[in-house]
Amino acid sequence: MTQTTPAQTPEDHLAAFFDPANRADPYAHLHQLREASPFLAMDGALMVLGRHKDVDAMLRHPAASADRSKSKILSTDAVESRKEVMTFLDPPDHTRLRGLVTQAFTPRMVQSLETHIRGIADDLVTQVARSGSPVDIPSVFSYPVPVRVICEMLGVPSEDHKVFGTWSTVLGRALDPLMAANRSPEIDKEDTETRAAFYQYFRDLIADGGADDDGLLARLVRAEAEGDRLTETELLATLALLVMAGHETTANLITHGILLLLRHPEQLAMLREDPSLAFAAVEEILRFEPSVQMLHRMAKERIVLDDFEIPEGMDVLLLAAAANRDPEVFPDPDRFDITRATGQRLDHLSFSSGPHRCLGANLGKLEAVIALQAFVTRVVDPKLVEESLEYRPHVILRGPEKMSVSFSGIR
Numbered sequence: 001m002t003q004t005t006p007a008q009t010p011e012d013h014l015a016a017f018f019d020p021a022n023r024a025d026p027y028a029h030l031h032q033l034r035e036a037s038p039f040l041a042m043d044g045a046l047m048v049l050g051r052h053k054d055v056d057a058m059l060r061h062p063a064a065s066a067d068r069s070k071s072k073i074l075s076t077d078a079v080e081s082r083k084e085v086m087t088f089l090d091p092p093d094h095t096r097l098r099g100l101v102t103q104a105f106t107p108r109m110v111q112s113l114e115t116h117i118r119g120i121a122d123d124l125v126t127q128v129a130r131s132g133s134p135v136d137i138p139s140v141f142s143y144p145v146p147v148r149v150i151c152e153m154l155g156v157p158s159e160d161h162k163v164f165g166t167w168s169t170v171l172g173r174a175l176d177p178l179m180a181a182n183r184s185p186e187i188d189k190e191d192t193e194t195r196a197a198f199y200q201y202f203r204d205l206i207a208d209g210g211a212d213d214d215g216l217l218a219r220l221v222r223a224e225a226e227g228d229r230l231t232e233t234e235l236l237a238t239l240a241l242l243v244m245a246g247h248e249t250t251a252n253l254i255t256h257g258i259l260l261l262l263r264h265p266e267q268l269a270m271l272r273e274d275p276s277l278a279f280a281a282v283e284e285i286l287r288f289e290p291s292v293q294m295l296h297r298m299a300k301e302r303i304v305l306d307d308f309e310i311p312e313g314m315d316v317l318l319l320a321a322a323a324n325r326d327p328e329v330f331p332d333p334d335r336f337d338i339t340r341a342t343g344q345r346l347d348h349l350s351f352s353s354g355p356h357r358c359l360g361a362n363l364g365k366l367e368a369v370i371a372l373q374a375f376v377t378r379v380v381d382p383k384l385v386e387e388s389l390e391y392r393p394h395v396i397l398r399g400p401e402k403m404s405v406s407f408s409g410i411r
Contacts, residue, residue: 010036014048023391023398026293027325027334034322038308045073046315050322052329052349054305058318060354063300065090070298073315085237087245087356094355100230101238101359104219110363113149117367120148121374129410134385137403138255145371146250149363150243153216155205164243170194171244172397199236242360250364252291252399253282254371259403260285260336261376262384267338272376278369283341283348285368287330290350293321293398320349380409
């Protein structure tokens with residue numbers, strides 16, 4: 001008698017989604033998780049949502065908490081180390097802090113950086129040429145773009161840019177549950193020392209007059225509303241968030257963009273023919289390969305969503321990457337098409353939604369647009385070296401760590 005393999009349960013697919021071995025392509029499991037959601041996992045301690053309408057509604061719901069101290073499944077250390085970060089605060093603390101930071105991070109200020117960002121991208125394409133073919137795109141191009149942008153916005157001298165990239169990688173590790181679950185005393189020590197060094201660097205920079213100009217750091221220091229200002233702790237935590245989140249997510253966006261274009265040469269040719277399509281292309285890249293794969297919320301009270309309810313106190317896992325490929329919202333969702341967003345804004349959830357929508361979304365998109373335009377118009381005959389592709393183990397901030405590209409010249 002032939003035995004059949006039992007169908008995988010939603011929890012099996014959830015475990016596979018978290019497994020680093022599936023980091024290069026988690027979407028078969030994400031599809032299954034979306035179709036099965038909502039469902040309970042971890043012996044009923046966690047509810048998983050993957051449908052677009054449910055993820056979006058939960059992100060916007062006033063009873064959905066981002067405060068990790070309300071979680072029943074996170075360790076005390078994970079909560080304590082991030083309690084001052086704006087991303088993990090609820091109103092009114094979040095509202096107050098975001099209002100102050102928004103004064104310094106205006107769309108007008110971001111748009112004024114376009115010419116400068118183009119100069120950075122062009123300079124880094126020249127660095128690609130100097131590195132020779134094949135080149136590791138993340139280390140030579142994708143990661144340096146956002147590091148240089150945010151460092152120069154904050155007035156960090158060029159000789160310190162490299163250490164900021166290292167600090168960002170270390171600090172970003174604490175945002176990821178998979179990395180937190182595999183912590184060691186050595187990693188804890190590195191995290192503590194890195195955060196201390198980062199904070200002291202900015203204390204010294206401010207003391208030395210680094211906040212006396214009209215840059216982002218000065219704007220954050222001066223931000224005021226009805227006599228209220230950022231405390232030193234809030235300022236330093238906000239700076240750490242801007243550096244680590246803005247750096248990692250934008251770098252992954254650029255790397256994934258290049259990867260997708262090289263795997264879809266007809267799309268690459270289309271963008272090279274009309275570089276203005278880069279704005280729509282970035283929206284599709286964000287939908288198709290989001291840097292932030294999932295989000296986490298807690299129910300402060302009973303929440304009713306459509307045809308089900310979430311009990312008070314429940315931890316909720318929101319699979320943004322599954323929602324971004326929901327066929328109820330995006331026709332033919334597994335097809336990569338840079339013209340999908342032409343003339344419209346895609347309703348993807350890559351920058352979250354509701355009160356916690358990413359403050360740096362416009363900056364990240366602008367950097368990616370300019371970086372992709374520079375790459376496709378100047379790099380001649382680029383080809384992916386498939387065997388070089390290697391993903392970081394991170395499950396939240398997902399992206400390639402290594403990706404070699406060969407080319408025949410630089411225009």
